[in-house]
Amino acid sequence: MRILGIETSCDETAAAVVEDGRHVRSNVIASSKDVFARSGGVIPEEAARRQTECILHVVEEALRGNNAIDAIAVTRGPGLLGSLLVGTTTARALALLRKVPLIGVHHTLGHLSSTWLGAETEPQFPILTLSVSGGHTELWHRTSHTRGTLLGRTRDDAAGEAFDKGATLLGLPYPGGPSLAALASTGDPHAFDFPKPLAKEDTFDWSFSGLKTALKYFLRDNPQAKREDVAASYEFAICRHLTDSVSKAIASHPGIGEVHLVGGVSRNLRLRSMLKESLAHIPFRIPLDPSFCTDNAVMIAAAGEFLVRERGETAYGTFETQANAPLASVILSLH
Numbered sequence: 001m002r003i004l005g006i007e008t009s010c011d012e013t014a015a016a017v018v019e020d021g022r023h024v025r026s027n028v029i030a031s032s033k034d035v036f037a038r039s040g041g042v043i044p045e046e047a048a049r050r051q052t053e054c055i056l057h058v059v060e061e062a063l064r065g066n067n068a069i070d071a072i073a074v075t076r077g078p079g080l081l082g083s084l085l086v087g088t089t090t091a092r093a094l095a096l097l098r099k100v101p102l103i104g105v106h107h108t109l110g111h112l113s114s115t116w117l118g119a120e121t122e123p124q125f126p127i128l129t130l131s132v133s134g135g136h137t138e139l140w141h142r143t144s145h146t147r148g149t150l151l152g153r154t155r156d157d158a159a160g161e162a163f164d165k166g167a168t169l170l171g172l173p174y175p176g177g178p179s180l181a182a183l184a185s186t187g188d189p190h191a192f193d194f195p196k197p198l199a200k201e202d203t204f205d206w207s208f209s210g211l212k213t214a215l216k217y218f219l220r221d222n223p224q225a226k227r228e229d230v231a232a233s234y235e236f237a238i239c240r241h242l243t244d245s246v247s248k249a250i251a252s253h254p255g256i257g258e259v260h261l262v263g264g265v266s267r268n269l270r271l272r273s274m275l276k277e278s279l280a281h282i283p284f285r286i287p288l289d290p291s292f293c294t295d296n297a298v299m300i301a302a303a304g305e306f307l308v309r310e311r312g313e314t315a316y317g318t319f320e321t322q323a324n325a326p327l328a329s330v331i332l333s334l335h
């Protein structure tokens, strides 16, 4: 199938055409990151206004040379409601006009599908996927695209939020994750010891809010500490917390075929190398292109394809646009 994907859950306006869930025919993203860099974060009303202005141009650009499509897949949630509505309203109208079916995709299923894009070999289930972004942090054991179990999730902040809030404490510009990673790249990750959250619990879950608080007090009490070293040590603590849960999950789930790392934070080089190192012989994949890690429409089109393959006609069922689309409604669960 050739699917047009549309994604507008946060401050991006994205459209893409993907064939068979793997072959990227077009990938267009209009980002307002530069605009929100000045305000220090996304202003929801402003994001939706900008998305309204550019969605038709973005879709038109994605369809250029790829006009024949079999279906449209759109992010139905979670995200900022005004932003989501720009995407779903456009997708609904286009589907009616072009007389093609419409597929509502949970944003998380999009991220989970991002490792298939452009892949030369088909990933092998069962797959352990660590999905880390500004909105969520989850560990999935998947037996197919849309079936699996949620092994662990964050109990408070997402990993991306830990980066973003840490960056704010260090006085770094928005978006915080990349700025903190850039500062950390020249620092010593073992200079300071930040806590290991939930270390005494038998769980795959995470908790990042204590790390952020630890950084806040560390900066207050050690104003002379080298900022590069503080950033690197804080980044290391986040990555160690993430990697430890994956190692535990591998030990308790024999026969894992591959480990995947997806979502905006999968761009982080320290996380990539620490996770890869901890896996030994198990094949490891990240999205092939950095633009497939952060929010994009290619992954939504791919997820649409997999929903149709595994759920048949029900993939085309009616859906609501939901700011808090629950995980249980998305995927999966069940073995």
Ligand code: KG4
Binding pocket: 010, 132, 133, 134, 135, 136, 159, 160, 161, 163, 164, 175, 176, 177, 178, 181, 263, 264, 265, 266, 267, 268, 269, 293, 294, 295
């Ligand atoms: O997936 P994404 O684009 O949007 C959400 O669904 O949240 O992820 C954005 C998150 C932000 O928190 C951003 O700071 C983080 O990903 N991020 C990074 C890096 N690049 C983006 N965090 C750490 N290191 C990076 N290099």
Ligand code: ZN
Binding pocket: 107, 111, 133, 134, 263, 264, 294, 295
């Ligand atoms: Zn995302």
